[in-house]
Amino acid sequence: MSESNSRSRILAIHSGALGDCILFGQLLRLLPGEVTIVSGGQTGRLLTGLGVVGRAMEFNILPIQEIFTDRPLDQCALPQLLGDHDRLISCFAAGDRKAEQRLAAMCRALTAAFLPIRPPDCCDMHLIDLWADMLGLEALSSRVFDPWAVPQTWQGQARAELAHAQPEQAGEYVLIHPGAGSPDKCWPLEKFLELAARLGRVVFAVGPVELERWTSKNLACISDAFEVISCRSLEVLSAAIVGARCYVGNDSGVSHLAAAVGAPTVALFGPTLAKNFSPLGELVRTVSAADIREIGTGEVLAAVRELAG
Numbered sequence: 001m002s003e004s005n006s007r008s009r010i011l012a013i014h015s016g017a018l019g020d021c022i023l024f025g026q027l028l029r030l031l032p033g034e035v036t037i038v039s040g041g042q043t044g045r046l047l048t049g050l051g052v053v054g055r056a057m058e059f060n061i062l063p064i065q066e067i068f069t070d071r072p073l074d075q076c077a078l079p080q081l082l083g084d085h086d087r088l089i090s091c092f093a094a095g096d097r098k099a100e101q102r103l104a105a106m107c108r109a110l111t112a113a114f115l116p117i118r119p120p121d122c123c124d125m126h127l128i129d130l131w132a133d134m135l136g137l138e139a140l141s142s143r144v145f146d147p148w149a150v151p152q153t154w155q156g157q158a159r160a161e162l163a164h165a166q167p168e169q170a171g172e173y174v175l176i177h178p179g180a181g182s183p184d185k186c187w188p189l190e191k192f193l194e195l196a197a198r199l200g201r202v203v204f205a206v207g208p209v210e211l212e213r214w215t216s217k218n219l220a221c222i223s224d225a226f227e228v229i230s231c232r233s234l235e236v237l238s239a240a241i242v243g244a245r246c247y248v249g250n251d252s253g254v255s256h257l258a259a260a261v262g263a264p265t266v267a268l269f270g271p272t273l274a275k276n277f278s279p280l281g282e283l284v285r286t287v288s289a290a291d292i293r294e295i296g297t298g299e300v301l302a303a304v305r306e307l308a309g
Contacts, residue, residue: 008032008033008034008086008087009033009034009036009084009085009086009087010028010031010033010034010035010036010085010086010087010088010089011036011038011082011083011085011087011088011089011090011107011109012024012028012035012036012037012038012053012088012089012090013037013038013039013059013088013089013090013091013092013093013103014037014038014039014090014091014092014117015038015039015040015059015091015092016039016091016117017040017181017253018040018043018234018252018253018254018256018257019251019252019253019255019256019257019277019279020091020117020253021037021039021040021043021047021253022253022256022257022260022279023127023128023256023277023280024037024091025037025047025052025053025260026128026140026145026260026280027128027131027132027135027140028052028053028089029052029148030137030140031089033086033087034054034055035052035053035054035055036053036054036055036056036057036083036085037053037055037056037057038056038057038058038059038062038082038092039056039058039059040058040059040060041056041058041059041060041061042233042234043234044056044057044058045234045235046234046235046238046257049151049154049235050148050149050150050151050238050260050261051148051149052148057081057082059092062078062081062082063076063077063078063081064078064092066078066102066106067093067099067102067103067106068096068099068102073102073105073106076106078106079106079107079108082106082107083107084107084108085107085108085109086109086110086111087109087110087111087112087113088103088104088107088109088111088112088113089112089113089115089135090103090112090113090114090115091114091115091116091117093114094114094115094116094117095114095116100112100114113134113135115130115131115134115135116130118276119276123276124275125139125141125276126140126141126275126276126277126278126280127276127277128140128141128280129141140280141278141280143280144282145260145280145281145282147242147260147261147262147281148260148261148262150238150239150242150261151235151239154235154236154238154239155239155242155243156239157233157235157236157239158236158237158239158240158243159243161229161231161236161240162203162227162229162240162243171201172200172201172244172245173200173201173202173203173227173243173244173245174196174199174200174201174202174203174244174245174246174247174248174304174308175202175203175204175205175240175241175244175246175247175248175258175263176192176195176196176202176203176204176205176247176248176249177204177205177206177207177247177248177249177250177252177254177255177258178192178204178206178210178222178249178250179206179207179209179210179213179249179250179252179254180249180250180251180252181209181252181253182271184270184271184292185250185251185252185269185270185271185272185292186250186292187250187268187270187292187293187295187300188293189218189221189222191295191297191300192204192248193221193222193225193226194297195248195297195300195301195304196225196226197225198297198301199301199304201227202226202227203226203227203228203229203240203244204222204226204227204228204229205228205229205230205231205237205240205241205254206219206222206228206229206230206231207230207231207232207237207254208232211230234257237254237257238257238261241254241257241258241261241263242261242262242263244263245264245308245309246263246264246265246266246304246307246308247263247264247265247266248265248266248268248300248304249265249266249267249268250267250268250292251267251268251269251270251272251274251277251292255267255279256279256280258279259279259280259281259283259284260279260280260281262281262283263283264283264307264308265279265281265283265284265285265307266284266285266286266287266300266303266304266307267279267284267285267286267287268286268287268288268292268295268300269286269287269288269289269292270288270289270290270291270292270293270295271290271292274286274288283307285303285306285307287299287300287303
C-alpha cells in the first residue's frame with residue numbers, strides 16, 4: 001500500500017445502534033488512514049475516546065436530508081460540514097443509488113463503498129466478513145482483535161461508581177447487563193438472578209433503557225440481593241466492564257462493547273443468529289437458542305467458568 005493511501009482521510013457513516021457501530025468500529029480500526037465517523041453522539045464520543053477513530057460528528061444534528069434532495073451541491077450546507085475526504089465508507093443510504101452518488105460527491109470522496117447493515121437471509125457469513133469481502137479484505141471474524149484501550153480516567157470513574165454502590169464490597173466481580181434493545185433478545189431476569197447467586201460477587205449494570213422500561217419491582221429484585229450500578233455513560237460502563245473478571249449479557253450493544261474492550265464475554269442469543277452478529281474477541285462465548293428463554297442457567301454458568309474460572 002502506498003504512503004499516500006496510508007494517510008488517507010476516511011469518512012465513515014453509521015446511524016445504527018451501539019452494537020452495529022461497535023462492529024463497524026472493529027472494521028474501521030483495521031483500515032489505514034485518519035477516520036472521522038458520523039454516528040449517534042454518545043457512540044461517536046465513545047469510539048473517539050477509545051482511540052478507534054480520530055474524530056466524530058453527530059449524525060442527528062447534520063442536515064442529512066440534503067442527500068435526498070435535488071438541491072445543487074453548492075447550495076447545500078452538508079458538504080462544508082463533512083469536509084473533504086479521500087474515501088467514504090457508509091452504512092447509511094446504501095442501496096439508494098442517487099443518494100449514494102450525492103453523498104460521495106458531497107465529501108469529494110475518490111472512492112466510496114456502501115455496506116449493508118444486515119446480511120441477506122441466506123448468508124452464513126458474519127456481518128464483518130461480508131463487509132470485508134465487499135472492501136476486498138480477508139475474512140475478519142476469526143481474527144484476534146487487539147482490545148480497545150479504556151482510558152484510566154474512565155476506569156477511575158467506574159471504581160468510584162462501584163464504591164458508591166456497595167462501599168463494603170471489594171475484589172473481583174462478574175458484571176451482568178440484563179437488558180437489550182428488544183424484549184425478545186432478553187434472557188428472563190429470574191434466570192440472571194439464579195446465575196448470579198452461583199457466581200460469587202456480582203455487579204448488575206442497568207442503563208437508561210432498563211430504568212425506563214422495567215418496573216420498580218424488577219429493579220428491586222436485583223438491588224435487594226446484588227450490587228447495582230446505573231451506567232448512563234458508555235465511558236463509565238466500558239470501564240466497569242474491563243474491570244470485571246467476566247461479563248454476561250444478552251445480544252446487545254453492551255455485549256459487543258465488552259468483547260471489544262477485551263473482557264471475557266458470554267453473550268446470549270435468541271432470535272438473532274450469532275453466526276451473523278456475534279461479538280468479536282478471543283475471549284467470547286455465545287450461548288444460543290431459537291427462544292432465548294430456553295437457554296439453561298447451567299449452560300451459561302459453564303461458559304462463565306470456562307472463561308473466568
